């Protein structure tokens with residue numbers, strides 16, 4: 001049995017070990033606004049739906065292994081620890097983001113970390129996808145052209161000082177905009193983030209997301225990202241926003 005088969009087997013065993021309402025927690029996040037996408041504690045790292053090396057050469061295998069298993073794993077553990085014994089313990093992940101304030105530092109950082117990464121994995125795909133005509137029309141309407149949108153998103157990633165995320169969000173009336181947030185802040189954090197909205201597309205620009213392959217060349221990582229965007233998932237999130 002190789003390592004991947006072992007991981008697959010043990011994660012399946014983990015799913016089987018859960019029963020009743022908990023079983024949905026182990027289901028990977030695949031689309032917005034369904035109950036299994038908005039889990040409750042204890043939180044778990046959703047398994048990737050593709051192999052660690054599936055995004056090569058754009059995102060390398062070791063980065064994916066460390067990023068998914070170790071970094072995301074730590075956010076989940078720290079989130080579970082941080083909410084334990086607090087009123088947040090009975091809330092869903094989205095409710096936690098809606099309610100968290102800058103006073104709840106650990107919950108803000110690790111709740112954001114868990115949500116952002118669970119989302120990020122679904123927004124990547126080894127399969128070549130393209131934005132639909134409908135999505136392109138919405139992008140053209142709000143940004144002028146697809147190229148202008150891409151430029152704006154790239155700039156949001158490049159100019160985020162230090163660690164953070166670039167986002168495409170849908171606000172009221174599905175109006176699209178591009179923002180960036182520091183650290184693990186998320187556009188659903190109503191008490192923290194200025195421009196709120198439903199995340200449609202997200203890019204992790206923390207150094208841990210690219211440093212092994214791209215070192216200090218964040219713009220190269222951002223350019224490579226466009227080769228592995230899962231436009232089917234972006235579309236689904238836009239439709240549900």
Ligand code: MN3
Nearest residue numbers: 071204206209
């Ligand atoms: Mn990350």
